[in-house]
Amino acid sequence: MPDLLTELARAYHAALGPERPELAGLLVKAYRSADAVAYKFGAHDLSARLVELMRWAVPEAGDPLLSASVAYVRTETFFAARAHAAGLRVLEQALDAAPAPVAPPEIAAKGALHMRAAVIAGRAGDASAAVTHLNEASALADRVAEDVYCGTAFGPDSVKAHGVSVAVSLGDEHVGRALDIAGEWKPPQELPAERRSGFYIELARAQLWSGLPDDAFESLKVARHIAPQHTREHPWVREDASTLRRLKRADSESLTNFAEWCAAT
CATH class of the missing domain: 1.25.40 (Serine Threonine Protein Phosphatase 5, Tetratricopeptide repeat)
Structure with a gap:
């Protein structure tokens, strides 16, 4: 990704005429792809910088x-x-x-x-x-x-x-x-995996707050099955796994394994 961003930026600054808006659009899309990774891994300063670069480039693209x-x-x-x-x-x-x-x-x-x-x-x-x-x-x-x-x-x-x-x-x-x-x-299966896993992560929080810790743990396991990396990096998963571990109402061994997998404290 860094090499792609460098090359697109070089091409954008060197372009003249009708090529420039197209390259600006490609640059915005590349910045968005990089931001998706940065934000999900908690690199919020880098994410904010990439968002500002998107905002800088998008007017030149001329695409509402x-x-x-x-x-x-x-x-x-x-x-x-x-x-x-x-x-x-x-x-x-x-x-x-x-x-x-x-x-x-x-x-x-x-x-x-x-x-x-x-x-x-x-x-x-x-x-x-x-x-x-x-x-x-x-x-x-x-x-x-x-x-x-x-x-x-x-x-x-x-x-x-x-x-x-x-x-x-x-x-x-x-x-x-x-x-x-x-x-x-x-x-449904047709939804992107990240959105499906996000649904179960948020449902787990609602279940936990409603006094349904076993159901919450099941939802977290479903989220992990759908999109393991997204689930592992989600801060709510770590928080809720820590809470569930303290409550000790789910199977001890599997809950401990899950908490260690997502680096819950």
Whole structure:
């Protein structure tokens, strides 16, 4: 990846005329790929730098959909800093600037921004905004097939998965909603593995908070089976595995093995 980024940057700066926007778009996509790795491994400073490089390059690409995807990814920096209210404001500005949702790519771009806005509103404790954005995402998802659009999975199933995330983000009396969703629906195989594992990681947290530690451990094991690396690096997995280990309500040996596998303290 470092060699690719270097070569794309060199080509972009050397390009003239019609090649320049195309190279800018390729550079943004490469930065996003690098950021996906950096963020998931906890290198948040590097991730924030890559996000700023995306924001620097995307205007030259002249692609509103790519700009919307950069706004979606930029939210990572607000999650990492726990600046949830500020992140919500930035996402709502991006929604105002997003192209009209007419064709599927534009519908998915706007829907993905609403999905992410719902989650960060939940983290900010703004239940009204979280529900509003989730409803907007659901309405848009009903107009497209589940697929990956401009690097982000979007569709009816993705919105349902985000319903669990929003419920867990809001906490307290909302957690039961996560259990209700999981009782009616499970993520299908067609969803990207990371999104499916994320559903079970968030469900495990809801189960743990609801006094269902054995169910929570089962959900963590399902998440591990679907996407081992994503599960192992997820901070909530380590936190919840540590809590489960203290509670000692699951099988001692298998729980200990799991906790050691994900480096839970």
